[in-house]
Amino acid sequence: MLSTRIVLGIVVLGATVLGLSLVFQRPPPPAEASVFTSSNQCQACHATVHAEWADSQHAQSWINPAVRALSNDFANTDCIDCHAPRPVLETGLANRVLPRESRRSEGVDCIACHQLPDGRMAGTLDRADVACRPVATRDLARVEYCAPCHDQHKTVTQWRETEYARNGIGCVDCHMPFRNGDPNQGRDHAMHGGHSIDVVRKAVTLGADRVGDKVLARVENVGAGHHFPTDERSRAADVFWRTLPKDGSAGGPWRWAYRFRSPYRHEVELVDTLLPAHQTREVEIADPDARGRIEVALFYKLSPYWKDPANPDPEGEARLVHRVVVEP
Ligand code: HEC
Ligand code: HEC
Ligand code: HEC
Numbered sequence: 001m002l003s004t005r006i007v008l009g010i011v012v013l014g015a016t017v018l019g020l021s022l023v024f025q026r027p028p029p030p031a032e033a034s035v036f037t038s039s040n041q042c043q044a045c046h047a048t049v050h051a052e053w054a055d056s057q058h059a060q061s062w063i064n065p066a067v068r069a070l071s072n073d074f075a076n077t078d079c080i081d082c083h084a085p086r087p088v089l090e091t092g093l094a095n096r097v098l099p100r101e102s103r104r105s106e107g108v109d110c111i112a113c114h115q116l117p118d119g120r121m122a123g124t125l126d127r128a129d130v131a132c133r134p135v136a137t138r139d140l141a142r143v144e145y146c147a148p149c150h151d152q153h154k155t156v157t158q159w160r161e162t163e164y165a166r167n168g169i170g171c172v173d174c175h176m177p178f179r180n181g182d183p184n185q186g187r188d189h190a191m192h193g194g195h196s197i198d199v200v201r202k203a204v205t206l207g208a209d210r211v212g213d214k215v216l217a218r219v220e221n222v223g224a225g226h227h228f229p230t231d232e233r234s235r236a237a238d239v240f241w242r243t244l245p246k247d248g249s250a251g252g253p254w255r256w257a258y259r260f261r262s263p264y265r266h267e268v269e270l271v272d273t274l275l276p277a278h279q280t281r282e283v284e285i286a287d288p289d290a291r292g293r294i295e296v297a298l299f300y301k302l303s304p305y306w307k308d309p310a311n312p313d314p315e316g317e318a319r320l321v322h323r324v325v326v327e328p
């Protein structure tokens, strides 16, 4: 039989534990706070942002066939880190992002970019009264925020050497313009880059002049805040030329003259020919056939390889950026 004293002792101890736990228990979260498990949950309240994001490469990063092919369907698990990342603000801006285990098909999504370690959402304003509990976070608009994923191939490092960096024009100023140019309407989340030929066209100008019996083509990086092209070794921009009869009949076959590209590590025979911001590259065309009327063109490719390297077909396999005609 338990003595009254022991029973009393247990009751007192129990009451103390209960009391302490009440004192030390953290206040319950506000009723409206939600724990988000999918970026689809943001769609109902942020329809415009969601539609823009759905049209971005960020939303494709896990399902993108090019990524699937090169990563062997993510059997190379190193590739998961940036293509299905945990929240950037959780791992910290100075660190490489980490792979996440769930909702990988959403790729680089709202939660990966916005969620703070405590579950609230980094934004430009403080609101404790709405479901996602936004917190004003200056880091969001800084280049350091894109760097954990985008400096792997040195885009942020390249940017630091530019006039844009000196003038405080960062990644979001070019890639996330304010909607309708109005700061009150927020930033466009489509974040177009190399997949949009309109964006690529803004990066460079193409000119060509006759100097003696040669043609000098000039490509100037006037609009990219980093090298042209940047980020992916698979990107290439090629200068081609062809004879162009005056009578309007079809031009001759395209002839390759120059390539802008950062080679893969195994391509030891190639040198890095990327064009830094504000710089001009001159390409000499000395072929005797170029003494007549010719057309010079710049093409952009998302993959560096031609189906038949001996006979590249820029019009079929690349996209036209700019073209100029040079008279005899
Ligand atoms: C440190 C972050 C990071 C890691 C790790 C990473 N990627 Fe990427 N990947 C990126 C970024 C950022 C881009 C966008 C660059 C661009 O569009 O030029 C990209 C773009 C790509 C593209 C181009 C997609 C397209 O449609 O053109 C391919 C393919 C790709 N990655 C494959 C891989 C593979 C394969 C691996 C693993 C070996 C990998 N990535 C690992 C950040 C990363
Ligand atoms: C139930 C509606 C609702 C849901 C769901 C919701 N939000 Fe919000 N969110 C709001 C409201 C309301 C505001 C404050 C005013 C505004 O920006 O429209 C806001 C503000 C924000 C802001 C700050 C806006 C700024 O101007 O700086 C961010 C960032 C944000 N939400 C991200 C998210 C993300 C990411 C998700 C999904 C994980 C999400 N929200 C889900 C309603 C919602
Ligand atoms: C690649 C990172 C990235 C992704 C993905 C992303 N955002 Fe953003 N978001 C930003 C940045 C950067 C800003 C601008 C912050 C600033 O201006 O200081 C921003 C701004 C916002 C704002 C403020 C108002 C506005 O429209 O600009 C809201 C709301 C928002 N994001 C919600 C979302 C939602 C919802 C998703 C998913 C559908 C999403 N974001 C996906 C980086 C991202």
Ligand code: HEC
Pocket (backbone or CB within 6 Å): 057, 058, 060, 061, 062, 064, 067, 082, 083, 085, 088, 097, 108, 112, 113, 140, 145, 146, 147, 148, 149, 150, 171, 172, 175, 176, 191, 192, 193, 194, 195, 196
């Ligand atoms: C968590 C990693 C991550 C962060 C943070 C991130 N990105 Fe990306 N970004 C990617 C990946 C991965 C891709 C390539 C997706 C694909 O094509 O499969 C990409 C692609 C892009 C592209 C290429 C679009 C195109 O048309 O080819 C642009 C531009 C871009 N990001 C801009 C930004 C900017 C600006 C920021 C900072 C505000 C940012 N990203 C933050 C991972 C990230």
Ligand code: HEC
Pocket (backbone or CB within 6 Å): 143, 146, 150, 155, 156, 159, 164, 169, 170, 171, 172, 173, 174, 175, 193, 194, 195, 199, 200, 202, 203, 223, 224, 225, 226, 227, 228, 229, 230, 231, 232, 235
């Ligand atoms: C002055 C405007 C400007 C600034 C600043 C800028 N970019 Fe770009 N970016 C461009 C243009 C134009 C292109 C298209 C040409 C190219 O690929 O270089 C581009 C292309 C890209 C691409 C696509 C490359 C590909 O292979 O598809 C990525 C990714 C990118 N930028 C990321 C960034 C990041 C990250 C920053 C910040 C460090 C940044 N950009 C700053 C204008 C800018």
